[in-house]
Amino acid sequence: MALVTGAGSPDGIGFAAALLLGELGAAIAVTSTTARITDRVAELRAAGISASGHIADLTQEDEAARLVSEVLAAHGALDIVVNNAGMVSVGSGTESGSLLGMDLVTWRAGIARNLDTAFLVCRAAVPHLIARQWGRIVNVSSVTGPVMATRDESAYATAKAGMDGLMRSVAIDFAADGVTANSVAPGWIATGSQTPHEHAQGLRTPLGRSATPQEVASAVAWLCTPGAAYVTGQCIVVDGGNSIAEERA
DSSP, rough: EEEESOOOOOTTHHHHHHHHHHTOOEEEEEESTTTTTHHHHHHHHHHHHEEEEEETTTTSHHHHHHHHEEEEEEOOOOEEEEEEEOSTTTTOOOBBTTTTTTOHHHEEEEHHIIIIHHHHHHHHHHHHHHHTTOOEEEEESBBBBBTTTTTTTTHHHHHHHHHHHHHHHHHHTTTTGGGEEEEEEESOOOOOOOOHHHHHHHTSSOOOOOOOHHHHHHHHHHTTTGGGTTTSSSSEEESTTTGGOOOOO
């Protein structure tokens, strides 16, 4: 049984991961901050996948705990957690800005959206994975922070780097309990929210394009399979070679 957070968008990484995990045989629970998650559940069920949808603001401690309780009540088990919630939620603003121009409220909002969400869901879910002596945690971080950085994204880069630190901490602390933790770090991705600037940057990668959400989902899904049982504490970069290209001209 797999819980995928941040899966409200029909063309985002979260929903692509949920669909692929469902096609591989997992029952799926998906989350969003809005009622649009009911549409994603309908799509999953139309594909023959057992699915439930949950609305939660995962920056809030009580809502993260409630989510895990709801998932267990709906499915009776929890085996896989994909922490994809982050970036910009529907109906909310952004936390972009330079270090010198960013106030503390904005900074904390960016950390909460992109790092606290993963921490709170992991903290609520890990005891149930330990009880089963088997579990997979995959954080969808980013190349921004763990590998490289973009201008005026100090809070986002810090939070995403923190997701990888959290992942490695979980990998070490609970390896003996059969729980693995890894991350997937996307580069430029052709989602519905990709801006013209981001699209143009994708064209400059060695592969000459942005990735599809399904290509990121493939890496997420593999980390959840029995074949990845000996892989833990690792960050898999999905960026078309962008982070290794020394010459950009």
